[in-house]
Amino acid sequence: PAVDVTPEADVAGLAEFLDSLKWDANGLVAAICQHVDTGELLMQAFADRNAVSETLQTGLATFYSRSRKGRWCKGETSEHYINVLSMHPDCDRDSLIYLSSPIGPACHTGAPTCWFSEAKLGDAGLHEAGGHADRAHAPATTLMVLERTIQQRRSAPVGGKPSWTQRLLADPALACAKVREEAGELCAALEGKEGPERAASEAADLLYHSLVLLNLQGVAVEDVLRVLRQRFGTSGIAEKAARPPNQAPH
Amino acid sequence: PAVDVTPEADVAGLAEFLDSLKWDANGLVAAICQHVDTGELLMQAFADRNAVSETLQTGLATFYSRSRKGRWCKGETSEHYINVLSMHPDCDRDSLIYLSSPIGPACHTGAPTCWFSEAKLGDAGLHEAGGHADRAHAPATTLMVLERTIQQRRSAPVGGKPSWTQRLLADPALACAKVREEAGELCAALEGKEGPERAASEAADLLYHSLVLLNLQGVAVEDVLRVLRQRFGTSGIAEKAARPPNQAPH
């Protein structure tokens, strides 16, 4: 291999771990890269023993390419490496999550992730929407959908009565007043022992208005999450993964 | 089948969509269930044409069981159904994300998800930690890790100088004062044009202190995200998925 990887027999416990995985008839397990901050699934591929061993040792997502029938370190040609922060086998041990921090787009199409379209069953039948150039139909968690929705309100033409989000976007002073107000209401829920449901609702208010404020300043939720991750430390293969891309093995 | 599913030929566009997927030698694609609110991967299994068609029509995660060689609607025996809100094929069309809202644990072990352990390479070699009864080593996004860390601080014995989180947890008035203060600082970053980095840092402060406040009130981040999702509407197969579990087909 192009990289300096210690043979599995020379790493204590590694052969036993690899033996414990449930390899398919071709000696592969599924490997799914997930973005540690946004939760997005980045890509899915397959890994053989060597790929799992190399990923653990280098902290770079490595697979077995079924088409090229060999080792495949994602990013070796594109420079779009995927740093793997931790590795997690599933209950029946035929699937691994590579919890990841990607460098650049994960998909060969140039899309941030390999999942960018949606199959929807409506009254007119099955319709697929989305493409690699747009994120509108990519699967996204609630927090990311909320951010996307606020951004869409910003771009949408205001026809007739503007939505509440559009009013906030057009009036930063109002947005700031609301953030202060909702923070106060979240505190009041605790101080007044208003109960968990009320607290959850006030936290939702505060989170939504904070996201509007971030949008006004061109800050992505992902940026905030990255700040939190860097403050609260990382785990797993973190030290290697913190290596800058230009020091990645080639 | 036990469920009333329209044959694929009778749904406009469905056969074409199914034809467009890249089925393996056994006529299967990978199907990955992801939690819409937390971003957690719940389980991975395989789906044949009928399973994809049924999932689209019922909004309940359905697979092909390779061991039982037949249809498998998750939850039909356990009642732990997985509501599928939307379905997303990947770039090379051999893998589907079922963006989901699960009813109960997704794993047959009783764990919330099938991924609960971590393989870590340290100085002493390869060590695997975690089990189905604990979430400490499950893959989690930054927001969920932050929540987990705050909870751990709460349970940890205070030996010597308490951490900042422990001081906040012991003093709700301090936690409230900090939430109000950080909300003010986030607004000040906008008002003072302090730039996106400063805004991201203040948003991180506010989010962290808000999470402490939620912990003090027994509110999970997931609860807040669910409130936001219900407010901002759902998409895809949402209407069917909103059906309560006892109305699920048997």
Ligand SMILES: [Zn+2]
């Ligand atoms: Zn599995």
Ligand SMILES: [Zn+2]
């Ligand atoms: Zn690039």
Ligand SMILES: [Zn+2]
């Ligand atoms: Zn791709």
Ligand SMILES: [Zn+2]
């Ligand atoms: Zn579109």
Ligand SMILES: [Zn+2]
């Ligand atoms: Zn409120």
Ligand SMILES: [Zn+2]
């Ligand atoms: Zn694929």
Ligand SMILES: [Zn+2]
């Ligand atoms: Zn499981």
Ligand SMILES: [Zn+2]
């Ligand atoms: Zn443990």
Ligand SMILES: [Zn+2]
């Ligand atoms: Zn601050």
